[in-house]
Amino acid sequence: MKIKQNSEVKEVEVALEGTKGMRKRVLIGYDDGSKNIIMRYFTLLPGGYSERHSHSHEHLVNIESGKGIVVDKDGNEIEVSEGHNIFVEPDELHQFQNPFEKNFEFVCVIPNIDKR
Amino acid sequence: MKIKQNSEVKEVEVALEGTKGMRKRVLIGYDDGSKNIIMRYFTLLPGGYSERHSHSHEHLVNIESGKGIVVDKDGNEIEVSEGHNIFVEPDELHQFQNPFEKNFEFVCVIPNIDKR
Numbered sequence: 001m002k003i004k005q006n007s008e009v010k011e012v013e014v015a016l017e018g019t020k021g022m023r024k025r026v027l028i029g030y031d032d033g034s035k036n037i038i039m040r041y042f043t044l045l046p047g048g049y050s051e052r053h054s055h056s057h058e059h060l061v062n063i064e065s066g067k068g069i070v071v072d073k074d075g076n077e078i079e080v081s082e083g084h085n086i087f088v089e090p091d092e093l094h095q096f097q098n099p100f101e102k103n104f105e106f107v108c109v110i111p112n113i114d115k116r
Numbered sequence: 117m118k119i120k121q122n123s124e125v126k127e128v129e130v131a132l133e134g135t136k137g138m139r140k141r142v143l144i145g146y147d148d149g150s151k152n153i154i155m156r157y158f159t160l161l162p163g164g165y166s167e168r169h170s171h172s173h174e175h176l177v178n179i180e181s182g183k184g185i186v187v188d189k190d191g192n193e194i195e196v197s198e199g200h201n202i203f204v205e206p207d208e209l210h211q212f213q214n215p216f217e218k219n220f221e222f223v224c225v226i227p228n229i230d231k232r
Contacts (some may be wrong), residue, residue: 001188001189001204027201027214028176028203033205035174037162037174037176038150045161060143060153070119078119080149083123085119085120085143086118087149092117
């Protein structure tokens, strides 16, 4: 068993092209012994956004704090806030945006795509 | 893409032997198209506890609200609260307890053990 606080986990800037003001913590991952699933914590700063992209792995998202916009594959912009859950299918185009004044924070779970 | 609020998801009492005051919501699961991972939301009422047990699947837990006790395989009782993450390994004996006065709520992610 491994137990740690979010705040104990190193936060890194996500430096992908097309991404702005996005920070990531790997809450539980391979280094913790989790072979099948990775649990990450993202913070989108005001004005921040993730890359608009798709990939072969799905996302399971639970909004923790603040509010933001999810853009779906058709370009629809859906406002989400604390307590919302979002399932992004494999290969589905998506983007997260924070046009608001407070941090937009969410847990995002994916299969362990880096089996090592 | 599927989007829903925690409160929109039906809450059911967990009626396992050895479990008391435990409620579950499947936030994202097979019915949402998630083939690899299930995201659940548990509420342990004051005085409630989960079964002390082990199983072949792991747990990835993020505490959302309140505080509680996690009992590890050696019987150690560790207090956890909002923002704590717990990784329970496959086949590791564990139990969650809420001896406190407020609800103890957490997200618990598992691999999809019911592939259907």
